[in-house]
Amino acid sequence: MKRLLLAIIAVGFALSASAKIELPHILGSHMVLQQNAMVNLWGKATPNSKVNITVSWAPLRRVQTTADKDGNWSAKVDTPAATFEPQTVKISDGETLTLTDILIGDVWITSGQSNMEMVVKGFGRQPVENALDYILAGGKEANRIRMFTVKRDRSFEEKTDCEGEWSRASSESVANMSATSYFFALNVVNAIDIPIGIVTANWGGTRIESWMPQAALEDILTPEQIAQKQKSHSIKPTELYCAMIAPIRDFTAKGFLWYQGCSNLGNNDHYDTMMARMVQQWRKDWGDSKNEMPFYYVMIAPHIYDNSMDIAYPLFVENQVKALEKIPNSGMAATTDIGDEFCIHPAKKFEVGQRLAALALAKTYGQLGFEADAPQMAAYSIKDGKAVITMSHCSGGLTPKHEEIIGFEIAGADKVFHKAQATLSATSEVTVWSDEVKQPVAVRYSFRNFAPGNLKNMFGIPVIPFRTDDWNDVK
Numbered sequence: 001m002k003r004l005l006l007a008i009i010a011v012g013f014a015l016s017a018s019a020k021i022e023l024p025h026i027l028g029s030h031m032v033l034q035q036n037a038m039v040n041l042w043g044k045a046t047p048n049s050k051v052n053i054t055v056s057w058a059p060l061r062r063v064q065t066t067a068d069k070d071g072n073w074s075a076k077v078d079t080p081a082a083t084f085e086p087q088t089v090k091i092s093d094g095e096t097l098t099l100t101d102i103l104i105g106d107v108w109i110t111s112g113q114s115n116m117e118m119v120v121k122g123f124g125r126q127p128v129e130n131a132l133d134y135i136l137a138g139g140k141e142a143n144r145i146r147m148f149t150v151k152r153d154r155s156f157e158e159k160t161d162c163e164g165e166w167s168r169a170s171s172e173s174v175a176n177m178s179a180t181s182y183f184f185a186l187n188v189v190n191a192i193d194i195p196i197g198i199v200t201a202n203w204g205g206t207r208i209e210s211w212m213p214q215a216a217l218e219d220i221l222t223p224e225q226i227a228q229k230q231k232s233h234s235i236k237p238t239e240l241y242c243a244m245i246a247p248i249r250d251f252t253a254k255g256f257l258w259y260q261g262c263s264n265l266g267n268n269d270h271y272d273t274m275m276a277r278m279v280q281q282w283r284k285d286w287g288d289s290k291n292e293m294p295f296y297y298v299m300i301a302p303h304i305y306d307n308s309m310d311i312a313y314p315l316f317v318e319n320q321v322k323a324l325e326k327i328p329n330s331g332m333a334a335t336t337d338i339g340d341e342f343c344i345h346p347a348k349k350f351e352v353g354q355r356l357a358a359l360a361l362a363k364t365y366g367q368l369g370f371e372a373d374a375p376q377m378a379a380y381s382i383k384d385g386k387a388v389i390t391m392s393h394c395s396g397g398l399t400p401k402h403e404e405i406i407g408f409e410i411a412g413a414d415k416v417f418h419k420a421q422a423t424l425s426a427t428s429e430v431t432v433w434s435d436e437v438k439q440p441v442a443v444r445y446s447f448r449n450f451a452p453g454n455l456k457n458m459f460g461i462p463v464i465p466f467r468t469d470d471w472n473d474v475k
Contacts, residue, residue, distance in 0.1 A: 021045050021095065023091070024160065028166050029099045029100045030101050031099070032166075033102060033103070034252040035104045036079060038078055039079050039252040041076070043091070046094065048066065049067050051064065051092070053089065055077060057083075074250075079104050082106070083103070084103065087102040087104060105197060106254040108196065108360075109199050109255070109257070112258050113261075113262065113263055114205060115344075117200075118349065126345045126347070127347055128179045129348050131175075134182070134350075145189060146167065146198070147178070147185075147200060149167075150163075157242055162201075162243070178198070180257070180298070180349050185198055191357070203240055205235075206263055207237075208271065209274065210237055212237065212274065213242070213281060216278065217274075225270075232267070245285070252286075253286060253293070256282060266306075271316065271319040271320070275327065279327050293329070294329050294364050297323075297330070298332070298355075299332050299334050301338060301346050302446070303449060304341050308449050308450040308451075309448055311448055317465050321376070331359035331363055333356045334374035335355075336453055337456070338351050370459045371461065373461070374461050374462060375392060377389055377392075378392040386432065387410060387431070387432045388425065389445075389468075390428055396459075397457075398427075398456065400455075405424070407453020408445050408453070409445075410443050411443075412440055412441050420432045420433060421434065445467070446465040447467050
């Protein structure tokens with residue numbers, strides 16, 4: 001009899017435990033839900049049970065769904081316009097789970113390698129400029145900025161959950177937040193005053209193919225190319241997509257930010273195609289069939305890499321520029337002016353976040369009054385021993401006006417490049433020459449691994465490295 005009673009009690013405890021709603025880590029208190037959207041909620045409950053969802057912004061409306069035989073359920077909830085008023089979500093299958101301190105705003109997915117991963121407090125002996133200012137002021141942003149950091153993980157099978165938790169901005173939490181992501185969020189909330197949620201998934205030193213599923217790689221690469229990529233890095237293709245992107249792809253979001261590329265340097269003949277295919281996949285994963293989710297990414301910064309005088313870096317940047325034409329609703333934040341010759345992690349992360357924010361504010365939020373796109377070479381001509389370069393995205397003019405313009409080189413038919421002089425000859429024109437090149441044929445700007453230039457538009461956005469030639473056999 002005693003054994004029977006213990007068995008009945010054990011069954012009772014088991015039933016009670018199974019009735020508890022379980023949610024993936026990405027759904028939790030302190031999160032930001034995407035405004036003006038049908039957001040996804042999902043999890044586990046008692047098999048075949050009714051799951052009821054009520055939300056504080058519409059207390060009289062109840063969303064009901066049914067868990068399947070394995071206890072899996074999903075539902076969509078309509079969200080209002082952005083609000084700083086903390087909200088609650090209650091989910092019940094007989095036992096209620098309550099999520100509190102939820103904000104409604106815009107959610108951005110950020111990802112990449114170490115320069116996106118680098119936190120506000122910096123890496124060891126590699127600081128973020130003015131970090132202490134932002135850390136000490138972090139508490140002021142508690143009701144404006146929230147961040148979920150996906151814990152590093154690897155898998156060849158797509159996972160349904162990941163480790164991590166939502167953090168409210170505070171001195172302690174800001175110190176450990178992705179600096180680029182945080183500075184992006186800070187600039188956006190200062191401009192449009194709505195809550196911003198960041199979901200960030202990063203792993204330093206990783207290649208883009210690690211962030212893509214196998215099917216996407218097979219669409220654009222040969223079996224031989226994929227096999228080679230399996231050998232070229234300790235973190236294999238698809239591993240990070242399966243472990244760190246798949247678990248968050250149902251979390252409704254506004255758009256994407258991407259800062260990656262250094263690990264693909266030197267093997268970049270199809271980087272633009274891979275990035276375009278990755279974006280296509282991610283948009284599909286998030287249910288975006290119309291390319292409505294913007295994708296803004298960061299140009300890798302000047303650095304010594306193998307040799308400061310080499311051109312592997314600008315050749316890679318050319319592929320990043322090509323990607324702009326292949327990815328609808330995209331933009332690239334230029335970093336020509338903020339590299340560090342001997343540190344792969346530039347300290348000027350605020351500028352990176354600000355330039356990403358400028359792209360989003362101009363292209364996604366419709367803010368006016370500035371040019372967010374980086375100037376690029378639009379045309380050039382050679383006359384009387386000088387080259388005239390016409391630039392785009394500089395309707396207000398170029399700078400600097402009263403100091404030496406650096407970064408230009410010029411060559412004749414012998415393909416030998418010499419340091420060039422340059423002057424601003426019109427609103428969007430630069431005239432370039434060298435007394436050592438009487439009959440110029442080609443002009444390059446910041447076209448070395450580390451040869452940062454100072455040419456910018458009136459809003460401080462630097463000119464992207466460029467060349468007028470197609471010579472890959474000269475330095």
